[in-house]
Amino acid sequence: MIGFVLAKRYAQAVIDLAREENTIAEVGRDLESVEGLFEESPDLAYVFADPTVSIQTKKDILNAILDKAGVQNLTKRFVYILLEKNRIVGIEEIAAAYQDIADTIHNRVRTRVVVASPLGKGEEKRVAEALSKLTGKEVIMEIEVDENILGGIVAYVGSQVYDWSLANQLEQVKDSLSSRR
Numbered sequence: 001m002i003g004f005v006l007a008k009r010y011a012q013a014v015i016d017l018a019r020e021e022n023t024i025a026e027v028g029r030d031l032e033s034v035e036g037l038f039e040e041s042p043d044l045a046y047v048f049a050d051p052t053v054s055i056q057t058k059k060d061i062l063n064a065i066l067d068k069a070g071v072q073n074l075t076k077r078f079v080y081i082l083l084e085k086n087r088i089v090g091i092e093e094i095a096a097a098y099q100d101i102a103d104t105i106h107n108r109v110r111t112r113v114v115v116a117s118p119l120g121k122g123e124e125k126r127v128a129e130a131l132s133k134l135t136g137k138e139v140i141m142e143i144e145v146d147e148n149i150l151g152g153i154v155a156y157v158g159s160q161v162y163d164w165s166l167a168n169q170l171e172q173v174k175d176s177l178s179s180r181r
Contacts, residue, residue, distance in 0.1 A: 001089065001090060001093060003090075004093065007093035007097040010082070010097070011097035011100075011101055014074070014078045014094075015101050017074055023074060024105065027072055027074055027075050027078075027098075028095075030069070030072055030075035031091070034065075034075070034095070048083070055083070062079065062080070066079060103140075108138045108139070108140055109138070109139055111139055111141050111155055111157045112142045112144060112155070112156040113127060113141050113144070114143075114145075114149060114153065114156075115143060115153050116150055116152070116165075117145060119143060127141065127153060127155075135157055148167065149167045150165065151166035152164045152166045152167075153165065
């Protein structure tokens, strides 16, 4: 792991180049894909972290992986730089920082929405529109089902929590009644 500050610097550098080439979304998908390969295969991550494996062997492996994944040339060049600088182990942090920067550029926000039962497509759209209106940004939702909230939704938007759950409302009523005694 390379740390948030360093990951953000690398991400900013590659997103600046991607912006020049008008490939921000493509490079973002590529980085997520490469990150996914390392996440799926601990052995692969181990090989790239192992100092006894030659840099040429690592380059050969990386070349085969990147060719098979069909990534952009910019992404290839960037990943090779990470390898040469011994920062390839930080690909997960760099990909996350890249996504954060891309979201800011495109006025998007990622949210985690907790619901008591699965939403239909129409309901998902209404929730996304309501959160978009609330935040002033395009909302990308990750939906999680948790029956413990009983009904309604809980939305996590950055550091903000919007709790419109039935469980929360019942708790507020309970607190209100307890304070009147």
